[in-house]
Amino acid sequence: MTTVAATEPVLTIAGLNVGYGGVPAVRDFDASVRAGEILALLGPNGAGKTTTLLAAVGALTFLSGSVTVLGEPLDRRVERNARRGLTLVPDNRGVFHKLTVSDNLRLAKRKGGAELSDVFEYFPKLKTLKGRRCGNLSGGEQQMLALAKALLARPKVLLIDELSLGLSPIAVKDLLPRLRTIADEQQMAVVLVEQHIDLALAIADSAIVLHHGRVALAGPAQELRGQREKVEAAYFGLVGDEAQRSSTGLVGDEAQRSSTGLVGDEAQRSSTGEPRESGETDAAAKVVD
């Protein structure tokens, strides 16, 4: 397997334009993640988060741009990228409801991957539920299982689509810090699509806010944690010049440039009065933790 220096990103996405039927759903997307780092990908319904993840695992053909994994270009075949250490946890959790927890885990086991005992250390509750059919697990337990299944492959880069979908705030508060621990201990890079902005920023190293397929805001999570209004403005596409002003006093492009090298050009737009998509009102309710 290719190795990269600890300081090098294990996943780099550059100038990505990707969509459906030749129509871009995500434009000019740049991001990079190093081993052990978590990048939170935020944004309202339809912003392009899932599309970005699908492109990053090789499931969608790009219109332009590049994805580099562990120093090499993404392969056209999803399974090859998976063998190189790229794993996606989809928002439908990818568990087999009619099978038991044990059977789900056994099916996910890979030669050279982690042992069941390893993943039970992170999710001890699953051990007590080994004989339970997944359809009878709670949402939180199913998400633990989805994560455990992914970890069995010992991923270098884990892409997670809405881990907290359908979970209670308490379950989310339990699960996200565990993900932080796993990323630290396994030195695993994570791209986390999440609607709980505060909880995501609390565990992330960097964050990108997508709006209408464009990067509206990007930066180190530590900086964005104290800038809730600015994050929300980007989330709702209300970013004007003043909202660009970061704590460093930089404006525009420079304010968007994070230590991870992320740049958002949509953030340069002033409030254009662009109509919101119909789903965004619901999303607004979801961002309040």
Ligand SMILES: Nc1ncnc2c1ncn2[C@@H]1O[C@H](COP(=O)(O)OP(=O)(O)OP(=O)(O)O)[C@@H](O)[C@H]1O
């Ligand atoms: N298979 C598809 N064919 C055509 N358009 C699609 C397809 N999948 C997604 N889209 C469109 O691409 C855009 C981005 O969708 P995407 O699912 O990436 O957004 P998202 O940010 O993940 O949204 P959500 O939070 O609701 O899951 C949306 O306008 C959506 O309608």
